[in-house]
Each structure stands twice: as structure tokens, then as C-alpha cells.
Amino acid sequence: MNDFLRRLLYLPEQASTIARDVDTLHYFVIGITMVGAAGVFAAALWWSIRYRARSFDARSITPRVQAGLAVEGGLLAFLVVLFIVFWVIGFGQYLRMRIPPRDAMVIYVTGKQWMWKFAYPEGKQTISTLVVPANRDVQLVMTSRDVIHSFYVPAFRVKQDVLPGRYYTMWFRATRPGTYRIFCAEYCGLSHSAMWGDVVALEADAYQRWLEGEPLENFVQLQPGPPMARVATDLGPDLPDYPPGIAEASPPRSMADWGREVAALKGCLACHTLDGQPHIGPTWRNLWYRETTLADGRVLIADEAYLTRSMMDPMLELVQGYAPVMPTYQGLLEPAEVGAILELIRTISEPLPTPARPPEPLVRPPLAPGSPDRVDPARALDFIRETSERVAP
Amino acid sequence: MKNYLNAETTIWSWLSTKDHKRIGVMFLVSVTLFLLVGGIFALILRLEHLTPGPTIVSPNMYNQLFTLHGVVMVWLFLIPAIPAGFGNFFLPIMLGAKDVAFPRLNLASLYIFWVGALVMIYGILDRAADTGWTFYPPYTSVTYTKATPVLLGVFILGWSTIITGVNFITTIHTLRAKGMRFMDMPLFAWALYGASIIQLIGTPVLGLILLMIVMDHGFDWGLFDPARGGDPLIFQHIFWFYSHPAVYIMILPPMGVVSEVVATMAHKNPLSYKAIAYSTFGIAFVGFLTWGHHMFTSGMSEFNAGIFGILSMSVAVFSAIKVFTWTGTLYKGSVWIRTPLVYVFSFLFLFIFGGMTGVAVAATSLDVHWHDTYFVVAHFHFIMVGASLTAFLAALHYWWPKITGRMYFEGWGVAGAILVLLGFVGTFFPLFLVGNGGMPRRYYHYSEQFQALNVLATAGSWVLALGLLLILVTLIWSLYAGEKAPPNPWHSRSYEWMTPSPPPKENFPETPHFVRGPYDYHLPLEPP
Numbered sequence: 001m002n003d004f005l006r007r008l009l010y011l012p013e014q015a016s017t018i019a020r021d022v023d024t025l026h027y028f029v030i031g032i033t034m035v036g037a038a039g040v041f042a043a044a045l046w047w048s049i050r051y052r053a054r055s056f057d058a059r060s061i062t063p064r065v066q067a068g069l070a071v072e073g074g075l076l077a078f079l080v081v082l083f084i085v086f087w088v089i090g091f092g093q094y095l096r097m098r099i100p101p102r103d104a105m106v107i108y109v110t111g112k113q114w115m116w117k118f119a120y121p122e123g124k125q126t127i128s129t130l131v132v133p134a135n136r137d138v139q140l141v142m143t144s145r146d147v148i149h150s151f152y153v154p155a156f157r158v159k160q161d162v163l164p165g166r167y168y169t170m171w172f173r174a175t176r177p178g179t180y181r182i183f184c185a186e187y188c189g190l191s192h193s194a195m196w197g198d199v200v201a202l203e204a205d206a207y208q209r210w211l212e213g214e215p216l217e218n219f220v221q222l223q224p225g226p227p228m229a230r231v232a233t234d235l236g237p238d239l240p241d242y243p244p245g246i247a248e249a250s251p252p253r254s255m256a257d258w259g260r261e262v263a264a265l266k267g268c269l270a271c272h273t274l275d276g277q278p279h280i281g282p283t284w285r286n287l288w289y290r291e292t293t294l295a296d297g298r299v300l301i302a303d304e305a306y307l308t309r310s311m312m313d314p315m316l317e318l319v320q321g322y323a324p325v326m327p328t329y330q331g332l333l334e335p336a337e338v339g340a341i342l343e344l345i346r347t348i349s350e351p352l353p354t355p356a357r358p359p360e361p362l363v364r365p366p367l368a369p370g371s372p373d374r375v376d377p378a379r380a381l382d383f384i385r386e387t388s389e390r391v392a393p
Numbered sequence: 394m395k396n397y398l399n400a401e402t403t404i405w406s407w408l409s410t411k412d413h414k415r416i417g418v419m420f421l422v423s424v425t426l427f428l429l430v431g432g433i434f435a436l437i438l439r440l441e442h443l444t445p446g447p448t449i450v451s452p453n454m455y456n457q458l459f460t461l462h463g464v465v466m467v468w469l470f471l472i473p474a475i476p477a478g479f480g481n482f483f484l485p486i487m488l489g490a491k492d493v494a495f496p497r498l499n500l501a502s503l504y505i506f507w508v509g510a511l512v513m514i515y516g517i518l519d520r521a522a523d524t525g526w527t528f529y530p531p532y533t534s535v536t537y538t539k540a541t542p543v544l545l546g547v548f549i550l551g552w553s554t555i556i557t558g559v560n561f562i563t564t565i566h567t568l569r570a571k572g573m574r575f576m577d578m579p580l581f582a583w584a585l586y587g588a589s590i591i592q593l594i595g596t597p598v599l600g601l602i603l604l605m606i607v608m609d610h611g612f613d614w615g616l617f618d619p620a621r622g623g624d625p626l627i628f629q630h631i632f633w634f635y636s637h638p639a640v641y642i643m644i645l646p647p648m649g650v651v652s653e654v655v656a657t658m659a660h661k662n663p664l665s666y667k668a669i670a671y672s673t674f675g676i677a678f679v680g681f682l683t684w685g686h687h688m689f690t691s692g693m694s695e696f697n698a699g700i701f702g703i704l705s706m707s708v709a710v711f712s713a714i715k716v717f718t719w720t721g722t723l724y725k726g727s728v729w730i731r732t733p734l735v736y737v738f739s740f741l742f743l744f745i746f747g748g749m750t751g752v753a754v755a756a757t758s759l760d761v762h763w764h765d766t767y768f769v770v771a772h773f774h775f776i777m778v779g780a781s782l783t784a785f786l787a788a789l790h791y792w793w794p795k796i797t798g799r800m801y802f803e804g805w806g807v808a809g810a811i812l813v814l815l816g817f818v819g820t821f822f823p824l825f826l827v828g829n830g831g832m833p834r835r836y837y838h839y840s841e842q843f844q845a846l847n848v849l850a851t852a853g854s855w856v857l858a859l860g861l862l863l864i865l866v867t868l869i870w871s872l873y874a875g876e877k878a879p880p881n882p883w884h885s886r887s888y889e890w891m892t893p894s895p896p897p898k899e900n901f902p903e904t905p906h907f908v909r910g911p912y913d914y915h916l917p918l919e920p921p
Contacts, residue, residue: 009826009829010826010827010829010830010846011829011830012830012831022758022759022761022762025756025758025759026753026759026762029752029753029756029759030750030753033749033750033752033753034746034749036749037745037746037748037749040716040717040720040741040745041741041742041745041746043720044719044720044723044738044741045738047720047723047724047726047728048659048723048728048730048734048738051659051723051724051725051726051727051728052727052728052729052730053660053727053728053729054727055727056729056884058884058917058918059917059918060660060727060884060917061660061914061915061916061917062659062660062661062725062726062727062914062915063725063915064662064914064915065661065662065664065721065724065725066662066664066665067664067665067668067717067718067721072665072668072714072717072718075713075717076710076713076714079709079710079713080710083703083706083709083710083752084703084706086706086752086753086755086756087699087702087703087706087755087756087757089756089758090702090755090756090757090758090759091698091699091702091756091757091758092758093757093758094689094695094698094699094702094757094758094761095695096758097758097761098695099695146531146535147531147532147535148529148531148532148625150690150765150833152765152831152833154762154830154831155831157761157762158761158762159690159761159762159764159765160690160692161690161691161692163619163625163626163691163692164531164619164620164625165619165620165624165625166619166626166692168692181831181840183831183833184833185690185764185765185766185833186529186765187456187524187525187529187532187834187835188532189456189523189532189536190452190453190456190523191452192456192835192836192837193452193833193835193836193837193838193839194838312619313622330619330620330622331620
């Protein structure tokens with residue numbers, strides 16, 4: 001039945017845990033609304049024929065009929081209840097789709113005109129092809145480098161816009177190994193329709209072997225993308241070509257290590273520690289997804305979105321007990337560098353307990369008089385060495 | 394006999410007229426021209442999609458064409474067509490007035506419309522914008538095409554819309570015939586009132602956001618550039634705060650047309666006058682609170698998405714009130730199945746099925762898959778374009794005798810109506826399925842699996858074009874060869890039929906005094 005309706009409605013295969021449920025709601029809503037619509041339209045046609053005019057005399061009259069409140073009210077009450085049922089189921093699914101499971105593995109995604117770039121915590125980077133293990137929750141932390149794009153995998157029934165200057169998360173769990181098409185769904189300029197890619201879901205051990213360096217071609221046959229960007233030659237020579245497949249970066253290095261380097265070079269570690277000690281700013285250790293009390297009394301979860309906002313607009317949501325001294329990093333950090341810092345924070349935080357523990361009390365740090373707000377690189381490297389030793393188990 | 398058409402005949406008498414009927418006719422001619430322009434853009438777009446790869450235009454031109462198709466159809470056809478065209482012509486007559494409240498402003502609104510259209514045509518000819526009619530930044534801020542003339546054109550057109558809204562609201566409040574209460578007005582007047590409120594409240598917000606994006610695009614202000622502290626998402630919120638209610642500017646006046654045509658052709662009082670009048674305001678009000686359903690995947694909070702989802706469904710409840718009432722009006726009537734009513738059937742078909750897909754899209758989780766795919770394109774073409782277009786054609790045939798003094802050809806009229814419905818469904822039904830399959834909109838290049846359905850849609854667009862062409866040719870021909878129209882060919886009880894066809898310059902030969910309601914079909918028609 002599911003398969004028959006899916007083909008009838010031209011829906012793509014159901015390759016994620018959410019897809020089957022979304023499609024079931026789809027059949028339910030479309031079925032009921034189409035039958036209802038057909039019923040109303042048939043009534044209009046039937047009454048037009050049943051009561052067609054037999055004389056065209058100017059003196060002919062018709063009886064005055066007014067709607068009974070009970071009839072119209074009853075129909076409306078039925079509609080309202082029906083719509084609320086649709087909404088409750090749909091919104092429930094929407095929440096499930098949007099809120100990632102806590103133990104999901106993380107992959108960082110950057111959209112740009114006109115390709116998708118993926119960075120894996122273990123240090124691999126790919127372009128246009130996202131490699132994930134099947135049967136595992138995968139969370140994407142996404143941003144855009146230029147204009148708005150939208151990451152859309154029809155077979156998973158998920159979609160998320162990415163805007164520059166903001167971070168978004170989405171998640172999915174592929175139910176079986178395979179190759180699934182990625183489209184960009186938000187218009188992004190000349191080669192918008194060529195911004196394709198593939199999600200390659202591998203068995204867990206194949207994924208591990210790929211991470212360790214085995215080429216992807218050993219596991220799947222890659223399909224070429226559309227020959228589109230080549231057509232668009234009326235705009236000059238410097239158009240990027242669509243690169244199907246994988247671009248290997250320089251020797252893999254874990255994103256957390258990269259994040260450590262970025263944090264040192266950009267001066268983050270002058271105020272933030274990695275070992276749990278509060279300093280000029282809050283420590284990064286065990287910050288990931290912990291409840292944080294702000295200066296104005298609000299309590300929120302320090303997720304990717306909050307952490308990114310804090311880097312870009314630090315005064316907006318200041319943590320309680322800290323002085324408003326942090327400069328903005330707007331324009332100073334590349335999107336990928338922000339991703340690397342987030343990955344660092346994630347790896348030095350203990351895995352999240354379920355349910356969440358109550359927030360840890362914050363202590364106002366002793367502000368050393370004349371403490372520097374910029375760090376000199378020589379001291380920073382020592383600092384990293386120290387803190388990494390302390391963080392390492 | 395002297396009427397508004399032959400009272401004066403010089404070109405200057407048309408260009409300097411303050412007669413709402415002449416202004417209405419000039420609006421109708423103008424919007425019909427732009428329907429032709431937007432339609433040609435659409436035909437090229439459909440032709441391009443005959444094959445998955447390049448067919449007849451370059452990707453750059455494709456992007457410009459879908460932008461211009463949207464801009465021209467929305468602001469030069471759908472929004473002015475019924476209010477500024479038929480509304481101008483019939484609102485004062487229906488109220489028993491000699492003219493609208495501000496005749497000079499009314500003429501100004503026509504000139505502003507033409508200026509806006511000219512600026513836009515300049516924008517079309519000179520490196521036209523490729524931003525999509527939604528003008529989302531940061532893309533619009535950085536595109537190498539010229540977005541400024543198109544944006545300014547829309548900004549100018551907004552003034553014309555606002556003036557029309559002010560004029561209609563004032564006219565309804567101050568110029569009703571002696572003894573006519575609000576609840577005695579024909580339902581078309583209520584529909585125009587609802588649309589005018591939206592025009593008045595929503596359009597300034599559009600003007601504001603368009604000027605901001607002009608500053609970004611033309612002068613590099615960086616208002617929406619995140620690197621300089623701007624926020625592209627704010628644009629989407631403000632843009633849809635206007636552009637969602639704008640859908641009701643496009644659909645409320647068509648609903649008014651349907652209320653008139655159904656009652657006249659069924660020769661029956663509306664099943665519930667109050668239900669139709671009040672639900673207009675329900676739609677106009679709730680319409681301002683639903684813009685977020687355009688942004689379920691844009692990164693809005695889950696809470697917001699839920700609220701916007703349920704509020705969007707409430708629009709469907711108010712629309713359902715109207716649909717039930719129109720359908721029930723046919724019950725126990727004396728139904729003349731003529732061209733205007735055939736268009737009303739088309740309207741009901743497109744509106745009911747399109748509206749129901751709208752309820753489906755408001756169920757948030759389903760929208761995640763459909764958002765920005767051809768499903769949404771098909772949905773809004775059904776409900777916003779299809780319903781508005783069929784109501785426009787219904788109005789054109791229904792009021793043709795009154796406006797021109799000639800009858801259209803009944804056989805050709807029905808043939809045109811059937812072709813338009815077949816063509817429309819043929820074009821957009823396959824696109825629902827294409828969207829289900831996951832083909833994003835604004836795609837020059839698509840996967841081969843979608844080709845069969847795209848070819849069907851393209852074939853449908855030709856049937857639609859043929860139907861519209863047939864209507865245009867036979868209507869123009871009827872101006873010369875049509876029968877002379879009697880004052881009231883439909884035996885309607887509504888007020889615009891109580892004056893000769895075409896009406897004299899001052900609308901009624903003598904000051905009208907309406908003793909009966911506009912829907913008193915339980916009483917025999919008195920000779921005018």
C-alpha cells in the first residue's frame with residue numbers, strides 16, 4: 001500500500017527514518033482533502049444541473065433560502081477539528097525532524113556558489129559528496145559563505161536553508177546504504193540548478209575504512225553532476241566548474257586540533273580556558289549544550305547557534321558574571337574556522353548526560369588588574385601545550 | 394443615446410478623463426497587455442523545460458525570465474486587474490454614486506501605474522534582474538544584473554495600489570446611495586473593501602523593504618550583509634509581511650466577482666450574505682499573521698513555525714465558509730449555465746483543490762519536503778493565479794455587455810472557458826507531481842526522471858495560450874459583430890444592471906433610489 005501510493009504520488013524512495021512517517025501523513029492529508037474537494041465541487045455541479053433554468057422569463061422567481069446556522073457551523077467545526085489533527089501530527093513530525101538527537105555524529109557543511117563542502121571531525125574534507133555511515137544519526141552544522149542556499153535531500157524528506165553569518169543544524173539517519181541526490185533548493189544565482197551533490201551512505205565498517213583513506217570508488221559508483229556550469233560561459237572565464245566526486249585536502253588533521261590552532265592564533269585563549277577554569281571569559285570545557293545563564297537572567301542552551309552568535313555579536317547575549325569585554329569576530333573567522341572551534345568545544349566537553357544535569361554554578365573570575373586582552377603568539381603556543389596536556393585524559 | 398464611451402471621443406478626452414468607468418477600461422486594457430507579456434515569458438520558460446538541459450535560452454536568460462514573469466504577473470496583472478479594472482468601473486455604479494470619492498487621484502493612480510510599468514519595462518530591456526520576484530538578499534545585493542529599475546518600478550506601482558485602496562474605502566463610506574446601509578451593498582463592494590484595507594496597510598511595508606534592498610544593491614549600504622552586521626532573514630520577514638497578504642489582494646476581489654456571478658446566474662440570494670461579507674474580513678485580518686509559512690525551512694524557531702502553521706490553516710476555514718456559501722447558493726436556484734458560470738466552475742475547481750493543497754502545505758512537516766519545489770509553484774498557481782485569472786475572465790464575460798454595450802459570442806465563450814481550464818490543469822497538475830518527486834523550483838537544469846511530466850506541463854501551457862488567444866480574438870470581434878446588449882441580459886437584481894448598457898457618463902439617467910436588495914430573487918424583476 002505504502003509503495004503503491006508512493007509511486008502514484010511520484011514521491012522519491014524513503015531512505016531516512018523520518019521519510020516513511022512524513023509520507024504517511026502525506027497520504028492521509030492529500031487523501032482526505034482531495035476527497036473533500038471533489039465532494040464540494042461535485043455538489044456545485046450537481047445542483048447546477050438539478051436546478052438548471054427551464055424558463056428564461058424575467059418574471060420567474062426562486063425561493064429565498066438562508067443557511068441554517070447548524071449546517072454551516074457543523075461543517076466548519078468538522079473542518080477545524082480536521083485541520084487541528086493535521087497540524088498536531090505535522091508539527092510533531094516537524095519537531096522530530098528539527099531537533100537532533102544528542103549523540104549524533106557531527107559533520108560541518110559550507111554552501112557556496114555553487115557547491116557544497118563537507119568537513120568531517122576526523123579531518124577529511126569533501127566537495128559535493130557527503131559520506132555518512134548508514135543507520136547512525138548524523139547532524140549537519142551548516143552555514144553559507146556567500147548567498148542563501150538550501151540543503152535538500154528528497155529521499156530523506158529534509159531541507160534546511162543556510163544563510164551567511166548564521167549556523168543551522170539539521171539531522172537525518174539514513175536507513176540503508178546507497179547514494180541519494182542533494183539539491184540546492186534556494187535560488188542562488190546563475191548555476192543554482194547545477195548545485196547538486198550526493199549523500200553516500202556506507203555500512204559502518206566501510207565508512208571507517210573510507211575515513212582511514214580508502215578511496216570512495218571502492219564502495220560506490222559515483223554519478224557525474226549536471227554539465228551545467230560549462231554552458232554558462234556568457235559571464236566570463238572565472239566561473240567555477242562543477243567538480244563531481246571528492247577533493248582531498250592536505251593530510252587529514254582532526255578538526256579539533258585545527259580548532260585549537262585557530263583559537264590560539266585568533267586570541268580566543270587569552271580569555272577562554274580549555275581546562276574548566278573560568279577566566280576573563282567562561283571556560284570552553286563542558287560548555288557544549290550546557291545550560292547557560294545570561295546577564296539579563298535568561299537561561300539558554302549553549303548550542304552551535306548560541307556559540308556562533310557569541311563569536312559574532314558578543315554583547316547580545318552576555319553570560320552572567322562576566323564583564324562585557326569581548327570584541328566581535330565578525331569577518332575575522334572563516335566559516336570553516338568557526339566550525340573548527342565548535343568542534344573543539346564539543347570534543348573537550350563530556351558527552352551529554354540524558355536528561356541534562358542542572359546548570360553548574362558559575363563563579364565570577366578574579367580579574368587580574370591589567371590582564372591583557374590580546375595574547376602574543378609565543379605565549380599562546382605555550383598556553384596551548386599546557387591546556388592540552390591538562391585536557392587530555 | 395449618449396453614453397460614457399461616445400460622450401466625448403478625442404484621445405485627450407480619454408487621457409484627461411476623471412470618469413471612473415474610462416479609467417477602469419484603461420486599466421483593463423493595460424493589464425491585459427501585461428498579461429500577454431507575462432504569458433509570453435511563461436511560454437518561453439515552459440519551452441525551456443521541454444528538455445532537462447539547455448533548450449532555447451541560456452541559464453542567465455532563464456533566471457531573468459522567471460523573475461520578470463513573476464514581477465509582471467504579480468504587480469502588473471494580478472494586483473491591479475480586478476480592483477483597478479472592474480472595481481473602478483463597477484464600485485460607484487453598485488453604490489449608486491456618480492464617481493469615486495477622489496476622481497483626480499483616481500486618474501493619478503492610472504498615470505502612476507503607467508510610470509511604474511515604464512520604469513519596469515526599462516528594467517526588462519536593460520540587463521534585467523535575475524533575482525526572482527522575491528528579491529532575497531544577499532543575492533539581490535550582489536547580483537551583476539540590474540535590479541534597481543525593476544525594484545523602483547514595483548515601488549512606484551505600490552503608490553497606485555495605495556491610492557486605489559484609499560479611494561475605494563472613502564467611496565464606500567461616503568458615497569452610498571441614499572438609504573443604502575452597509576449590509577445592502579452588493580458583495581463585490583465588500584470584497585473590494587477587504588482588499589483595500591490590505592492594500593493600505595501592507596503596501597507601505599513593501600515599499601520600505603524595496604527601498605532598503607535598492608540601497609543595498611545600488612549603493613552598497615550593506616543593510617542585509619551579515620559581514621557588516623546586517624541580517625538577510627529580516628528581509629524575508631518584512632517582504633512576506635506584505636507579500637503574503639498581497640495574495641489576498643489578488644484573491645479577495647475575485648471572490649467578490651464569484652459572489653456576484655453565482656447569485657446572478659443561479660437567480661438566487663446568496664446562501665448567507667453575512668457569512669460572505671464577514672469572512673472577507675476574517676481573511677484580511679488573519680492574512681497578516683501567516684507570513685511565516687513561507688519560512689519553515691529558513692531557520693525560524695520551531696515555536697514560530699508551529700504558530701504560523703495553525704494560523705495559516707485558519708485562512709482555509711474562512712475560505713471554506715465562502716466556498717460552502719457559493720455552492721449552497723446554487724441549491725434551489727434557477728441556474729443559467731452561461732460562460733461566466735462556466736468560469737465560476739473553473740474558479741471553484743482551482744480554488745478548492747489549490748486551497749486544499751494549501752492546507753497540506755501548512756502541516757509543517759510536509760512543507761519541509763515541498764518548500765521551494767514545483768509543488769509549491771503548482772499550489773500557488775492553482776489558488777492565486779488560476780482562481781484570479783478565471784474570476785477575471787468570468788468578470789470580463791459577465792460585465793462585457795455592460796462595459797461595451799455588446800454581447801460576446803456564447804459558443805466561443807464556453808469553448809474558451811473549457812480550453813483555459815484544460816490548459817491550466819494540464820500545465821500545473823503535472824507540476825504537483827514533479828514537486829513531490831523533489832524537483833526544486835527555478836531550475837534551469839533538471840534530472841531526466843522529471844522530463845515526461847515537464848513535457849506534459851509544456852503541452853498544457855500551449856492549450857492555455859490557445860484558449861486565452863481565442864478569448865481575446867472573439868471578444869474583440871464581438872465589439873463589431875456582437876448583438877447589442879440589453880440593459881440587463883442576465884435578469885440580475887444587482888444595481889449595476891439598472892442602468893443602460895453602456896451606462897451614461899453620470900452612471901444613471903436619474904438619481905437612483907434602490908428600494909430592493911441586490912439579491913431579491915424571490916421578487917419578480919421590474920422593468921428598468
